[in-house]
Amino acid sequence: MNFLIIGHSVVDKITRQGKTSIKPGGVFYSVISFLSQIGVDDKLFLCSAIEKKSESLFKEIYNRVDNNYLQYVDSIPEVELKVDETGERNEKYSQIPCNLIFPTFNLNQFDGILINMITGFDISLAQLQEIRKNYQGFIYFDVHTLSRGVDKNFNRSFRRINEFNEWSECIDILQTNEKELLTLSEKNDETEIIDGLLSTGVQQIIITRAERGVTIYFREDKLAKSINKESLKLNSVNKIGCGDVFGSVYFYNYVRKKNIVLALDKANLYAGISTTYSNVKDYLNLKRDANEQLGKK
Secondary structure (H helix, E strand, O other), X not given: OEXXXXXXXXXXXXXXXXXXXXXXXXXXXXXXXXXXXXXXXXXXXXXXXXXXXXHHHXXXXXXXXXXXXXXXXXXXXXXXXXXXXXXXXXXXXXXXXXXXXXXXXXXXXXXXXXXXXXXXXXXXXXXXHHHHHHOOOEEEEEOHHHHEOOOOOOEEOEOOOOOHHHHHOXXXXXXXXXXXXXXXXXXXXXXXXXXXXXXXXXXXEEEEOHHHOEEEEEEEOOEEEEEEEOOOOXXXXXXXXXXXXXXXXXXXXXXXXXXXXXXXXXXXXXXXHHOOOOOHHHHHHHHHHHHHHHHOO
């Protein structure tokens, strides 16, 4: 199978308990976790942008995928992340990047396209509509920072996304967390928001709830149904990238097997394990550590 991941790469400056670390960020986490899933007959393509200055942060992982859609730019955003005890982040950008550039012909070579709105400016609505117009397969869309506006100082705060239904009409599987969900509609009730989104044609809506697990909504025989999954009880030290891991693992396994429960179980396992990692290179052990966790059951 062939998959395409679209999303910005950023340099994360993470401040936690008074200490700051520099790490590869953004779509990097989607890529490294997707690599933990693919088999010898699968191929992963990446549409992103990197700069020479910070290339070394990404190179080892990006060299493992097809990077014909990878662009070099003068600079990519540096994101200051201040993480509180709940895992919620305050974000400040050094700059706002341009939309990524990619061809919209020959898209049907891909079994799935994962779009992670890392900066919220990764692609435009018009680009998404063009993808949907030319593509017959599954589109997975992580709302991510599309849910945050930007002020004159490049601080990012939650705000309502105008006319989100135009986005959702192009999406098969939508991922959002609880705060992001409230930016997708003028309504405040989760059930009402979900009903509205499902009516636009979205097949599945995944709501990640941090330590309280995840809920997936979908229609079966024209009836709205949901599945809740509790998070793993592990020694969590880091939540950055957790949602990106979940999305990649879920999407690959759902496209491969078309089984929501199987994909949900696997994504929940891998995402939970990722919260125990403090070093970026630990993510290369995702598959091994997941197998070890399964062996304990």
